[in-house]
Amino acid sequence: MASRGLSYAISRIAGSSCMRFRSASSLSDISRQCGRSWGAIRSYAVAAEVDEEPIKPPFDITYTKLLINGEFVDSASGKTFPTVDPRTEEVIANVAEGDVEDIDRAVKAARKAFDEGPWPRMSSYERSKIIHRFADLIEKNNDELAALDTLDSGKIYDQARLIEIPLVTRLFRYYGGWADKIHGMTLPVDGPYQAYTLHEPIGVVGQIIPWNFPMVMFSWKVAPALACGNTIVLKTAEQTPLSSILAGKLALEAGLPPGVLNIVSGYGPTAGAAVSKHMDVDKVAFTGSTEVGKIIMQSAAQSNLKPVTLELGGKSPFIICEDADVDQAVELSHFALFFNQGQCCCAGSRTFVHESIYDEYLEKAKDRALKRIVGDPFKSGVEQGPQVDEVQFNKVLGYIDAGQQEGARLLTGGARFGRKGYYIKPTIFADVQDAMSIAKDEIFGPVQSVTKFRTLEEVVKRANNTDYGLAAGVFTKSLDTANTLSRALRVGTVWINCYDIFDASVPFGGYKMSGVGREKGEHVLKNYLQVKAVMTPLVNPAWL
C-alpha cells in the first residue's frame, strides 16, 4: 500500500536509517536503490518480546468533532465514542459520535453546497488550485497526520510518514491536475445533428472508508470526487477517526467552501447505513468487507438507486514459479502478506510455490518470519505493530486455531506476541489445502498460507477458484509465463515481480466479489461524473 511499499519496507530493514529516504530526490530513486537490497543481510533483525513503555507520539490530539458545513460541531445527540491505542488498549480520545441526524445535517450542507454553492460553479482551474493548496498543506502537516494514523491504527510510524502521507499528497496533486481535464466528447452521428457529451459532477457523494489505511483511503475517495466538482459526506472508520478530522481542517484552510467536504465519525450500522440509504445522496463509494459491501449495495437499491463503487475483500494469490530466485521470492511474498500487519485488502494471502522449490522456500520463509521485528510502531526499525483492535485480534487468532484444527502445518508463530496490546507473532502455515478456511477466507492479519503446485494450468485454476478477485502476485523471469498468467488470472491487479506498488495513475479494484468499479487513475473519474448527451439539429453544415 503506497507507491514505495515494497522497496521502502525492504530498504528499511537493510539500511536501518529512515532519514536517507527523506533525502532521496524522487520516488524512483528510492525504488531503485531499495530494489537491489533484496538479498541484503538482516543480522540485527531479531524479534524480541520485551515489554517497554509505549513511546509517546510527538503530537497532541486537537480535533475530535464532526466537520459539517465548514464548522467543527458536536454530534446532535452529544454522544462520543472512545478511540483506542492498539499498543496499550487504552483510550486515546473521545470523539463525537455521528448518527443518522448528523448524516442528515451533513447531507443538507453538501446538497446546498452543490445546488447553490460556489464549488461546482467556479472554474475548474479555481477548483484545481484549491486542491493543490490542500495537497501543500497535507505535505506541511505530514508527520502529524502520520502520527495520528499510527496512534489510531498501530501502523508503523515510518511507514505512515514516509510512504502513506506522501502518497496522500501525491494523490491530491494528481487529481488537482485532472480537475481541468474532465473532457466530454463531440460525437459523429448519422444525420445533420450536433451531438456532444457533458461530463457533469454527479452531486452529493457519500463515501465510507476503512481503518487500515485511513488517510490513503481518504485521498482515493476525496481527491477525485473534489476534482470532478462534487460535494462530499465522508464517514470514517470508528477505529481511526483522528487523521481525517485534521485533514478536514486543512481542507478548510486550503479554501474549500463550507459544506463541500463534510466528515462524520461514527459506526457503520448507524452513520454508515444512513449514508448508503440516504435519498439525497447521489452516489456512494465504500471500501471495506464484502459482507458490508453487499449491505451498501442493497441499501442503494432500496433507496434511490444511487450508483455504487465497492472496494472489498480479497484472498489474493502470490504465485512463485519454478524459475524464481528463492531468496527474492521469500522476501517479496513475505512483504506481500505481512505488510501493514497483514491488514491489506490485497494481501498476498495464498502463497503458491512450485513443488521444485517448495521445501527450500518454506525453510527460508520461516527464517524470514522469525526475524520480523514486532514492537512499538513508533520505534524506528520495527516492522510490525499491533493489530488494529480487539475484534480483529481475536478474529486472526481464531483463524490460527482453525488452521491447526483443519490440519495445516504451523511453521512458525501462531500466538499472541507479548502481554499487552494487540500484537500477533508472524505466522506461517504450510501444506495448506484449498478447502481449508485459512485458504478461503480473508484473515486480515499476519498469517501466511503456503501451498504447493505443479503446473501453471493447475495454479491458474486454483488461484481463480475463489469468490474474490482483487489482486495477484507473479514471481517469474519467464516472459511467456508472465504474459500467460497476467491474462489468465481473474483479478483487478497483477503485480509481476513486485507487490503493493500503488501509484496514483494505476487503477485499483476487484473482479467478482472483490468489488465493483475502479479507483485511482483516469478510471475513477467516471465514478464521480454523470454523462449527459446533448443534441441539436444542424442547419446547412459544412461537414458531418
Place this chain on the structure above:
Amino acid sequence: MASRGLPSLLSRLSLCTSTLSRYIASSPYLPRSLGNSWIANRSFAVTSEIQEEPLKAPVEVQHTKLLINGEFVDALSGKTFPTLDPRTEEVIANVAEGDQEDVNRAVKAAREAFDKGPWPRMSSYERSKIIYRYADLLEKYNDELAALETLDSGKTFEQASVVEIPLVTRTFRYFAGWADKIQGLTIPTDGAYHAYTFHEPIGVVGQIVPWNFPLVMYAWKVAPALACGNTIVLKTAEQTPLSSILAGKLALEAGLPPGVLNIISGYGPTAGAAIANHMDIDKVAFTGSTNVGKIIMKAAADSNLKPVTLELGGKSPFIICEDADVDQAVELSHFALFFNQGQCCCAGSRTFVHESIYDEYVEKAKERALKRVVGDPFKIGVEQGPQVDKEQFDRILGYVEAGQQEGARLVTGGARFGSKGYYIKPTIFADVQDEMRICREEIFGPVQAVTKFRTLEEAVTRANNSKYGLAAGVFTQNLDTANTLSRALRAGTVWINCYDIFDAAIPFGGYKMSGLGREKGEYVLKNYTQVKAVVTPLTNPAWL
C-alpha cells in the same frame, strides 16, 4: 427512438408511401429538409373509429423455442405461454416458457463458451467479422423481423421496418467496428515500473430487455457485449419474445459459436430473477421499470455483487420557451410524447409551455392530437397502434381517470378507441399541476400532460423536481437559453429542437432513479469490460 425517428414519421405523413420513406430514411441529408414539413398539410389524417378486419401480418411465426448452447430447445418443464396480438387480443403463438432451470442451463452453456470456447480466444478481428456478418443478415431479414415486432407489440409496421430494424443493423455494425478497438492504456508511474491495463471481457453477461422496442433493446445490449468478447444469457419480455428468437437464429447463421448467445423467453419473477440472482453470471444489464430495477440491483447485491447497468423509467420534461414557433413546437412535443403509443422510457411526458404562448399551444396541440391516425399498425398511414397488452391498457386508462379526478383539464381523448384491441385515443391534459399523479408518475401511454411556466428558473426547478432524470426536450432558438438549460437539467439526454434522436454513437441513460450507467457509444463498452492493471519493475529504463 431511432436515429431518424422524427423525420421518417413526419415524412410518412406528408409523403405517404413506404418505399419513398425508406429511401428518405437511408439518406442522412434528408431529415433537415423534412424538418420543414413540420407544418405540412395533414388534411387526410383524420382519426376514424371504423372497425375493419385486422390486416394479415406479412410473416409466419416459425421460431418459438429457447436458444441454449446453439440449439433451439423446449423448456425443461415443457411449459409454454401464449403471446398475444394486441390488435385482436388473440393468441399469435405459444412460446417455450423458460424458468430457473432453463436459465441455469443457459448460464452453464455461456460459462463453458466463455471459459473454454473459441469466442474470447479468437482475434478481435474474427469477432468483428462475425458481428458484421450478423448485421448483414439482420438487414436481409429486415421486414420479417419488423413484422414480428408489430405483431407482438402493436407498433406501426413502417416504424419498425423503416426506422427500428435499420437501427438494429446500424448498432451491430457500429459495435462490430469497436471490437478491434478495445484498447487498454500504458500508464506513466512515479517509479521504475512498467504499468498497463487490459480491458478484458467481464465474462457471462445477463441481459433483460423490455417489450417497447424489442429488437432495438436487443441490439443495445447484445452488440456491445459481443464486441467486448463476452457470452450472453438474454431474457426477452414475455409480451414480445418472437423477434429475438429469429434474431438468435440469424446469429448462429452468422457464425456465432454455440453458447455465446443464449436467449430465454419467459417471465420476470421466474427467469428474470434467476438471472439477477445467479452466482455464475458476472454482470447484469436491465431495461425496464424503476421498481424492477431496484429488485435487480438488490438481487445482484444479495448474490455475487455482479455489476449492474439499469435503464429505467422517466418523466421527461419538454420545455417550450417563449421564443418558440408554436406550430413547430406542437409537432415536436406531440411526437415526443405520442411516438410508439407513448411507450417510451424517455417520452416527453411533461410538456412545459411558456405562459405567453400557452393558450395557442393548447389549442393547436388538441388539433394535432385529433388528427392523429389510430388504427391497425400494419396499415400504411396509421400513426398509432394499440398499447402492448391489457395490463398496460388498463393502467393508462386508470391514469386518465386519476387526471380527471385530480382536477386536470381533459382537452381531448381520454377513452378507449374502438371496441376491440388495446387502442386508446390520443389524450391531452392541460393545466396540470406538479403534484398530480399524471405529472409525477410514468404513464407509458398516449397521455400528454401540459403545464404552464413563467421563468426559465422556475421551469428548471420544476423540471428537475422528479425522482427521474432520463431525458429532456428544449425548444428555443436562443443560444443562451439552450446552453443554460442543457447544463441545468439533471437528465442523461437533452434534445434541443429535436427529440428521440437515437444514434449508435450517442450515450443514453439516466440520472437519479432513471438508472445506472450508459448504453450506446463508446461509454457502454466499460459495462462489458473488466479493467486489469499489470505492473512489473523496469531494469535500466531508457525513459520513464
